[in-house]
Amino acid sequence: MRAVFAFISMCCINIFCTAQNIVLNPSLENYITCPGFGQFSNTFINDWDKPSYGSTDYYHFNCPGIIPTQQAPRTGDAYAGIIGYNYGTEYREYMTGTLSAPLIPGATYYCEFYVSLNDGYIQAIKEMGAYFTANPPGPYTNALHVPVTPQIENTTALLDDTSSWMRISGYFLASGGEEYVTIGNFNTDTNTTIVQVGNVGSYGSYYFVDDVWVSLSEGTGVEEMENQEVRLYPNPVGKKLAVCSRQPARTTVQSGGFAITSIGIYNSIGNLVIENKDVNQNAVTIETGELPRGIYIAEIRCGDKVCRKKIIKE
Secondary structure (H helix, E strand, O other), X not given: OHHHHHHHOOOOEEEOOOOOOOEOXXXXXXXXXXOOOOOOXXXXXXXXXXXXXXXXXXXXXXXXXXXXXXXXXXXXXEEEEEEEEOOOOOOOOOEEEEEOOOOOOOOEEEEEEEEEEOOOEOEEEOOOEEEEEOOOOOOOOOOOOOOOOOOEEOOOOOOOOOOOOEEEEEEEEOOOOOOEXXXXXXXXXXXXXXXXXXXXXXXXXXXXXXXXXXXXXXXXXXXXXXXXXEEEEOOOXXXXXXXXXXXXOOOOOOOOOOOEOEXXXXXXXXXXXXXXXXXOEOEEEEEOOOOOOEEEEEEEEEOOEEEEEXXXXX
């Protein structure tokens, strides 16, 4: 134990977490005029549209007839609703958001968005993703899956929570010039993981979507950690990486403090390669000896705050 604490105490690289979300109207709060059910388009909603004939939905507490009922918004008063899988016949719904600036060629970006399964549906899937393009995709003259490969895609955890919001996130290298992000399931029915998770309701998977975030990843985070410092050592890293957060005086993990709650290590194409959940400590050692040489992104969360930093594996 002494060796571990000695190693952790050597942490000396600060991560200052500041970031700018370049998604316009990221929580879908701003609308031009209330749409009817299924009338999701930039005629009604600022900076959002749909690329196909799928009947994407919009919900807002200020709009009679489309007030959120099954799930409260993660933030604010609004969210979207899309079909990720339709039972019997292939059918998809998508939503396309606008970025405030084109992506920089070769730069690494972080993307996240949140989904919640509508509790009126009894099937869940894994494959929800985000696809970035320089021009608005489509318009596609059908409501089938959009046949592209998304830069960000969930392929691990089943998206089956009907009471909480599930985060989908990852990192990707920009080709350059991308100004639009489209969210949905880009797989055929055959290539979609489908699991029945309930017995009362409709077959299929319908998801609410909220809080879309895209930012330049290097040294940035979704929310600033204010007076907190998070440190990594060493960088470049060999067999072990120490992660520690500075705790203010008279503050304990039990009282809130700045305890690390989870750590994720992502490779250069955005795949999660190491994950430590439910950490609830101020100092953690990560075994990195099995990682191939290369560049990775470390994501450290402390409650609802997050820091991200590029690390190099020797």
